[in-house]
Amino acid sequence: MTVAGEFVHPALFYSSDEEYLDALVPFVTEGLASGEPVAVAVPGDRLRVLRAAVGAAADGVLWLDMTVAGRNPGRIIPAVLRKFADPHPDRHVRIVGEPIWAGRSETEYPACAQHEALINHAFAGRDVTIVCPYDTGALDAHVVEDARATHPEVWEADRRYTSARYAPDDVVARYNQPLPGVPAPAEFTVTGETGVRPARRWAAAYARSLGLDEPRVPDLELIVTELVTNSIRHATGSCRVHLWHTDGHLCCAVRDGGHLSDPLAGRLPRSPTARGGRGLLLVHQLADLVRTHTVAGSTTQYALLRLAK
Structure with missing residues (x-):
């Protein structure tokens, strides 16, 4: 009982x-x-x-x-x-x-x-x-x-x-592990919040060249916006965005110099009246897979989107 x-x-x-x-x-x-x-x-x-x-x-x-x-x-x-x-x-x-x-x-x-x-x-x-x-x-x-x-x-x-x-x-x-077998990916460096919009535009254009379906491009743009904004506001004020093709997916990785101490970040629902705190939650809803590798002085968030066959 x-x-x-x-x-x-x-x-x-x-x-x-x-x-x-x-x-x-x-x-x-x-x-x-x-x-x-x-x-x-x-x-x-x-x-x-x-x-x-x-x-x-x-x-x-x-x-x-x-x-x-x-x-x-x-x-x-x-x-x-x-x-x-x-x-x-x-x-x-x-x-x-x-x-x-x-x-x-x-x-x-x-x-x-x-x-x-x-x-x-x-x-x-x-x-x-x-x-x-x-x-x-x-x-x-x-x-x-x-x-x-x-x-x-x-x-x-x-x-x-x-x-x-x-x-x-x-x-x-x-299982706090980096994604294995990462190639030399395309990279875009962001410093400060003024870099969010250029990073989003760059990611959308490069994702199209890798074969991401057009209806999913807005999902990627939101993912990049939320991950980059989160890095700028809560880590060291700068980050690097990487994109590559892996096993039928587009992988977007955002690396910064911070440390994500709460493994439940982005995994708990937020009250409708709560201010902020929805960025990682939204990333989890949009991506087909999210992985995180975080250690002292470095965090990488990986968001994967399936590519059309």
Whole structure:
């Protein structure tokens, strides 16, 4: 039985549809029977299997395809989890969230692992249960081991137990990595806020030459504006913007001499009445992937946008 005000965050290890449904169908239907809000955000194939098994009660659940809603792991907390949970402060909320699946790339995975770790801070003290399924037959062994570090509980087919390897902050630190294999990219140096507009124009023109779809150019312009403005205002007053093509994506990297000390920056929703603080949040909403590498005296924010095939 869940204690009011307690955040519960188990990793569900499954290797078959049967194990998946045996754990999640009761989790969903018992929540609905108790009058609790229930959301399910999992990949499309898992969504269809689970929705069919829930049956007639499925209309009472919010169903989301995580490959769409959570393509960028950095938008899952504000735009999926908190967006669903925050309107229900007086009731226990149940969520199934599967942000890591076999199709995730090696470039995406560090952001996925950090996301799973940061959920624990974003929901500390909240009356919410978020179950995160992991397909142990399809995922690499190190992914399953990381899940033991990012989740305080583990659910398996025949038992449920406290994870002895729970260490979410270690995971955040371990995956604080630069993007690998970066070529010699195009570069634009910005000094002061008067350089924001020229940087935006340069990025738009160069992105078009790399094949970015025209409807996505405004997204890139906003990303550059927010990242550069953030660097100018909160770091050393200057930064460098880099653009290059990588694995079917346009990568925009903004490097400055500051240090981003809060790993939840850009991952928490903002009150409509709050002033500022939405720049990184907007970047996460616009980009298909956001990665951050930050150490003393240097921070690089990477924003990736898919290119047309």
